[in-house]
Amino acid sequence: MAIRGKKLRTVRGNFDLSRTVVVGSPANPNIVYGYRFPSHPRRIKIGYSSRGLSRVAEQATAFPEKPIIEFVIHDRRARAIEGAFHRALRGQQADTIGTEWFDASWGDVLAVSPALRKASLAYSIVLGCKVVLSGLLGIAGLLVYPVLLALIAAMLAGAEIGPVWDNGQRYLGGLVTRAPSASLEMARHMIRLAVMRDVPGVIHVVALLPVPALMWCPFVRLRAQAF
Incomplete structure (x- = not known):
C-alpha cells in the first residue's frame, strides 16, 4: 500500500529512522523489521509485515514512546x-507478551544476519565519508570567511569593494601554493580591516553562515528509510 503526501510525513513521525539499516528494495512491501524503545535499549522486537512500515506506524499510535527502527529487510521471503531470526535468537527470547521480543543487542542481531552485517558496514563507510567531507567543507567555509567579512564590511561602509575583492582573490588563489603562515596573515589582515570599519557583530555571523551550510551539504540527500 502506497503512502503519500501528508500521511507519509505523519507515518515517518511515528518512529525514529535516524540510524535504520535497510536491506533490499523499498519497492518490496514485504519486510522484516526490528525496533526498540529508548527506555529498553537492549530489547528488540523482530517482526514481519506485508505492508512495509505502515503496520508499525499504525501500532506506534498506542506506543508509550517513539520506537527506534534498527533495521528493515525488504525481501519476498520476509516471512x-x-x-530464521526467531530461531537464531530463541535462546534470548524476552520474558514478555508475544514471541517477537528478544533481549538482544545490535551486535547479537548482526551476528545472525550476514545481510545486515554487509549493509551496516556499507552504511558506516558511507556515513564516515560524509562526515569527512562535511569537515573539509567546513574548513573551506572558514577559509572564505575573511573574504566575505571584508567585502560585507566594505559595502556597509560605502567603501570601494574592488581592491577588497582583488585582495580576496589573491588570498584564495594562493591557498594551495602559499605557505600557511602567509595565508593566515592575509586572513588576519582582512579581518582587521573589517573590524576597523566598526561592523556590527551580526556581520561576523553572516560571514560565517557558509560554514554550517557547506557542512550540511553531504547529508542533504541522506535517506535513512524509504517506503
Whole structure:
C-alpha cells in the first residue's frame, strides 16, 4: 500500500529512522523489521509485515514512546527470514507478551544476519565519508570567511569593494601554493580591516553562515528509510 503526501510525513513521525539499516528494495512491501524503545535499549522486537512500515506506524499510535527502527529487510521471503531470526535468537527470547521480543543487542542481531552485517558496514563507510567531507567543507567555509567579512564590511561602509575583492582573490588563489603562515596573515589582515570599519557583530555571523551550510551539504540527500 502506497503512502503519500501528508500521511507519509505523519507515518515517518511515528518512529525514529535516524540510524535504520535497510536491506533490499523499498519497492518490496514485504519486510522484516526490528525496533526498540529508548527506555529498553537492549530489547528488540523482530517482526514481519506485508505492508512495509505502515503496520508499525499504525501500532506506534498506542506506543508509550517513539520506537527506534534498527533495521528493515525488504525481501519476498520476509516471512521465512523472520522465522530464521526467531530461531537464531530463541535462546534470548524476552520474558514478555508475544514471541517477537528478544533481549538482544545490535551486535547479537548482526551476528545472525550476514545481510545486515554487509549493509551496516556499507552504511558506516558511507556515513564516515560524509562526515569527512562535511569537515573539509567546513574548513573551506572558514577559509572564505575573511573574504566575505571584508567585502560585507566594505559595502556597509560605502567603501570601494574592488581592491577588497582583488585582495580576496589573491588570498584564495594562493591557498594551495602559499605557505600557511602567509595565508593566515592575509586572513588576519582582512579581518582587521573589517573590524576597523566598526561592523556590527551580526556581520561576523553572516560571514560565517557558509560554514554550517557547506557542512550540511553531504547529508542533504541522506535517506535513512524509504517506503
